[in-house]
Amino acid sequence: MKIRNLTLSESTSFGYSSNCFLLCSGDECAVVDPSIECDDILSAAALRDCRIKYIILTHGHFDHMHALDALKKATGAPVYIHKNDAKCLTDPAFSLYSYFGYPETVFDAADVLLEGGEVLPLGDESISVIYTPGHTPGCICLLCGESMLTGDTLFDMSVGRYDFPRSDGVKLRESIKMLYNDYPKVKIYPGHGGASYMELQIKKNPFTRGLGKAD
Numbered sequence: 694m695k696i697r698n699l700t701l702s703e704s705t706s707f708g709y710s711s712n713c714f715l716l717c718s719g720d721e722c723a724v725v726d727p728s729i730e731c732d733d734i735l736s737a738a739a740l741r742d743c744r745i746k747y748i749i750l751t752h753g754h755f756d757h758m759h760a761l762d763a764l765k766k767a768t769g770a771p772v773y774i775h776k777n778d779a780k781c782l783t784d785p786a787f788s789l790y791s792y793f794g795y796p797e798t799v800f801d802a803a804d805v806l807l808e809g810g811e812v813l814p815l816g817d818e819s820i821s822v823i824y825t826p827g828h829t830p831g832c833i834c835l836l837c838g839e840s841m842l843t844g845d846t847l848f849d850m851s852v853g854r855y856d857f858p859r860s861d862g863v864k865l866r867e868s869i870k871m872l873y874n875d876y877p878k879v880k881i882y883p884g885h886g887g888a889s890y891m892e893l894q895i896k897k898n899p900f901t902r903g904l905g906k907a908d
């Protein structure tokens with residue numbers, strides 16, 4: 694599966710600075726966290742002759758879903774989010790628009806509510822949904838072959854904030870511990886910042902000391 698960070702390479706605007714990914718396999722693709730302008734996402738998919746099959750949110754924070762409704766309208770693709778973050782689409786207090794003082798924005802309700810453990814076919818490959826609560830109660834990571842999109846759960850040398858109203862620092866640590874134990878060899882693509890490797894986080898991430906087995 695090809696993974697492209699559109700925020701870094703193909704966006705004409707900064708959105709809210711979180712990463713928007715295009716996952717491509719064969720002639721199908723998935724958009725993860727449509728945080729940039731809809732037109733940029735559509736042209737990235739068109740450039741690769743890919744049909745957008747899914748729109749997936751790693752969680753329900755405002756900085757990851759800017760183009761959600763526009764993209765759904767343009768493509769007809771269903772929107773997926775974990776059931777525990779479903780309310781974020783329709784309540785700006787849950788998505789944190791209100792918390793950060795941005796204009797309060799609401800979206801259409803999601804089409805498919807995830808629980809974790811789902812396998813979504815894409816081209817000849819698939820995307821596996823891994824439930825990782827903590828940063829929000831409905832955070833997910835997406836496993837694509839040897840790579841994993843980690844959303845706001847795990848960053849290169851940092852972790853997601855757990856001081857928000859619906860965050861839980863203990864659960865976040867449990868989720869990261871599970872990722873370290875179960876997926877120590879994957880390349881990671883976080884929701885903010887650059888890509889890295891799980892192994893490097895296990896060894897060097899200063900916010901997750903003691904959670905991995907490597908040291």
Ligand SMILES: [Zn+2]
Pocket residue numbers: 752754828845
């Ligand atoms: Zn977030």
Ligand SMILES: [Zn+2]
Pocket residue numbers: 711754756757845884885
């Ligand atoms: Zn974020």
